[in-house]
Amino acid sequence: MDTKNYLQDLQDIKQMMSKSTQFLSLSGLAGILAGFYALIGAYFVRMLIENHSYDYITLESTTFKAIVGIAILVLFLSLTTAYVLSYRKAKRKGETLVNSTSKRAFLNFAIPMLTGGILIVLLLKNQYYGLIAPMTLIFYGLACVNVSKYTFRDVRYLGITEIILGLIAIEFSGYGLLFWVIGFGICHIAYGGVMYFKYDK
Amino acid sequence: MKEILQQINKAFDNRIRLGIMSVLMVNDSMDFNTLKELLDVTDGNLASHTKALESEEYIIVEKKFIGRKTNTSYKATQKGKQAFQEHLEALEKIIKKS
Numbered sequence: 594m595d596t597k598n599y600l601q602d603l604q605d606i607k608q609m610m611s612k613s614t615q616f617l618s619l620s621g622l623a624g625i626l627a628g629f630y631a632l633i634g635a636y637f638v639r640m641l642i643e644n645h646s647y648d649y650i651t652l653e654s655t656t657f658k659a660i661v662g663i664a665i666l667v668l669f670l671s672l673t674t675a676y677v678l679s680y681r682k683a684k685r686k687g688e689t690l691v692n693s694t695s696k697r698a699f700l701n702f703a704i705p706m707l708t709g710g711i712l713i714v715l716l717l718k719n720q721y722y723g724l725i726a727p728m729t730l731i732f733y734g735l736a737c738v739n740v741s742k743y744t745f746r747d748v749r750y751l752g753i754t755e756i757i758l759g760l761i762a763i764e765f766s767g768y769g770l771l772f773w774v775i776g777f778g779i780c781h782i783a784y785g786g787v788m789y790f791k792y793d794k
Numbered sequence: 795m796k797e798i799l800q801q802i803n804k805a806f807d808n809r810i811r812l813g814i815m816s817v818l819m820v821n822d823s824m825d826f827n828t829l830k831e832l833l834d835v836t837d838g839n840l841a842s843h844t845k846a847l848e849s850e851e852y853i854i855v856e857k858k859f860i861g862r863k864t865n866t867s868y869k870a871t872q873k874g875k876q877a878f879q880e881h882l883e884a885l886e887k888i889i890k891k892s
Binding site: 599600602603605606607609610612613614689692693 | 809812813816817819820821824828831832833882885886888889
C-alpha cells in the first residue's frame with residue numbers, strides 16, 4: 594500500500610479541479626493600485642467641487658464633465674493595471690492570460706457591470722442623481738460576488754462589502770463621494786493587500 | 795481495509811486519467827484542446843486516455859463543427875461521476891487510516 598502516492602493523487606485532483614475552473618492569475622497588487630487611483634481621483638473631484646462657483650453642479654457644467662472624465666480615467670487606469678499585472682502573473686506561472694477560465698471569469702464579471710452601467714445611464718437620463726453613486730457600488734459588488742466563483746474567494750467578500758456600502762449610501766444621499774472613497778479606494782487597498790500577501794508572494 | 799482497497803478503481807490508476815475525471819467533475823464539459831493545455835500532454839497521449847475512459851463508459855465524447863473546424867468535447871457520465879466519487883472516498887479513507 595502506497596499511502597504517499599494516494600495523498601499526492603488527492604492533491605493533484607484538488608489542484609486540477611481548481612485550475613480548470615478558477616482564474617488564479619488575478620493580481621492583488623492591481624487591487625491596491627486601483628484603490629490608490631480612486632483616492633487620488635476623489636481628491637481631484639473634491640477640488641473641483643470646492644472650486645465650483647455655484648451651489649449646484651448641473652449636467653451641462655464643465656465641472657460635471659470633468660468629474661465624469663476623472664471617473665472614467667480612474668476606471669481605465671485600474672483596468673489597464675489589472676490587465677498588465679495579471680498578464681505578468683500568468684506568465685510567471687507559465688500560463689496564458691487569455692484562456693477558457695479567464696474568459697469565463699470575465700464574462701461573469703461583465704454581465705452585472707454592464708447591467709449597472711446601463712442602469713446608471715438611464716438613471717442619469719431620468720434625473721435620479723442621488724442613486725447613481727450607490728448603484729455603482731451595488732452593481733460592482735454584485736459583479737464581484739458573481740465572479741468570485743471563478744476566481745479567488747476573497748473577491749466575494751469585497752463584493753458583499755461593496756453591496757452593503759452601496760445600500761447604506763442610498764440613505765445618505767449627497768455623500769456619494771465619501772462612499773466612493775471608502776468603497777473604491779479603501780476597500781480595494783484592504784482586500785487587494787490581503788490578496789497580494791496571500792497569493793502574489 | 796480490504797474492502798476499501800476494492801473501491802480503488804484501477805481505471806483511475808493513472809495521473810492523466812485522474813486529471814481528466816477531475817476536470818470533468820467540476821466542469822459541465824471540456825473540449826479536447828483545453829484539456830490538453832490543462833494536463834500538459836500530447837494529442838496522442840490524451841486521446842489514448844480519453845478512449846480508455848470512454849470504453850469504461852465513464853465519459854462521453856461530443857464532436858461538432860464550429861464553422862469549418864471540428865470541435866471535440868467530453869462530458870463525465872453519471873456512471874463516471876459515481877465511480878470517481880467512490881474512488882475519492884476510498885482514497886480519503888486510506889489516508890485517514892494512516
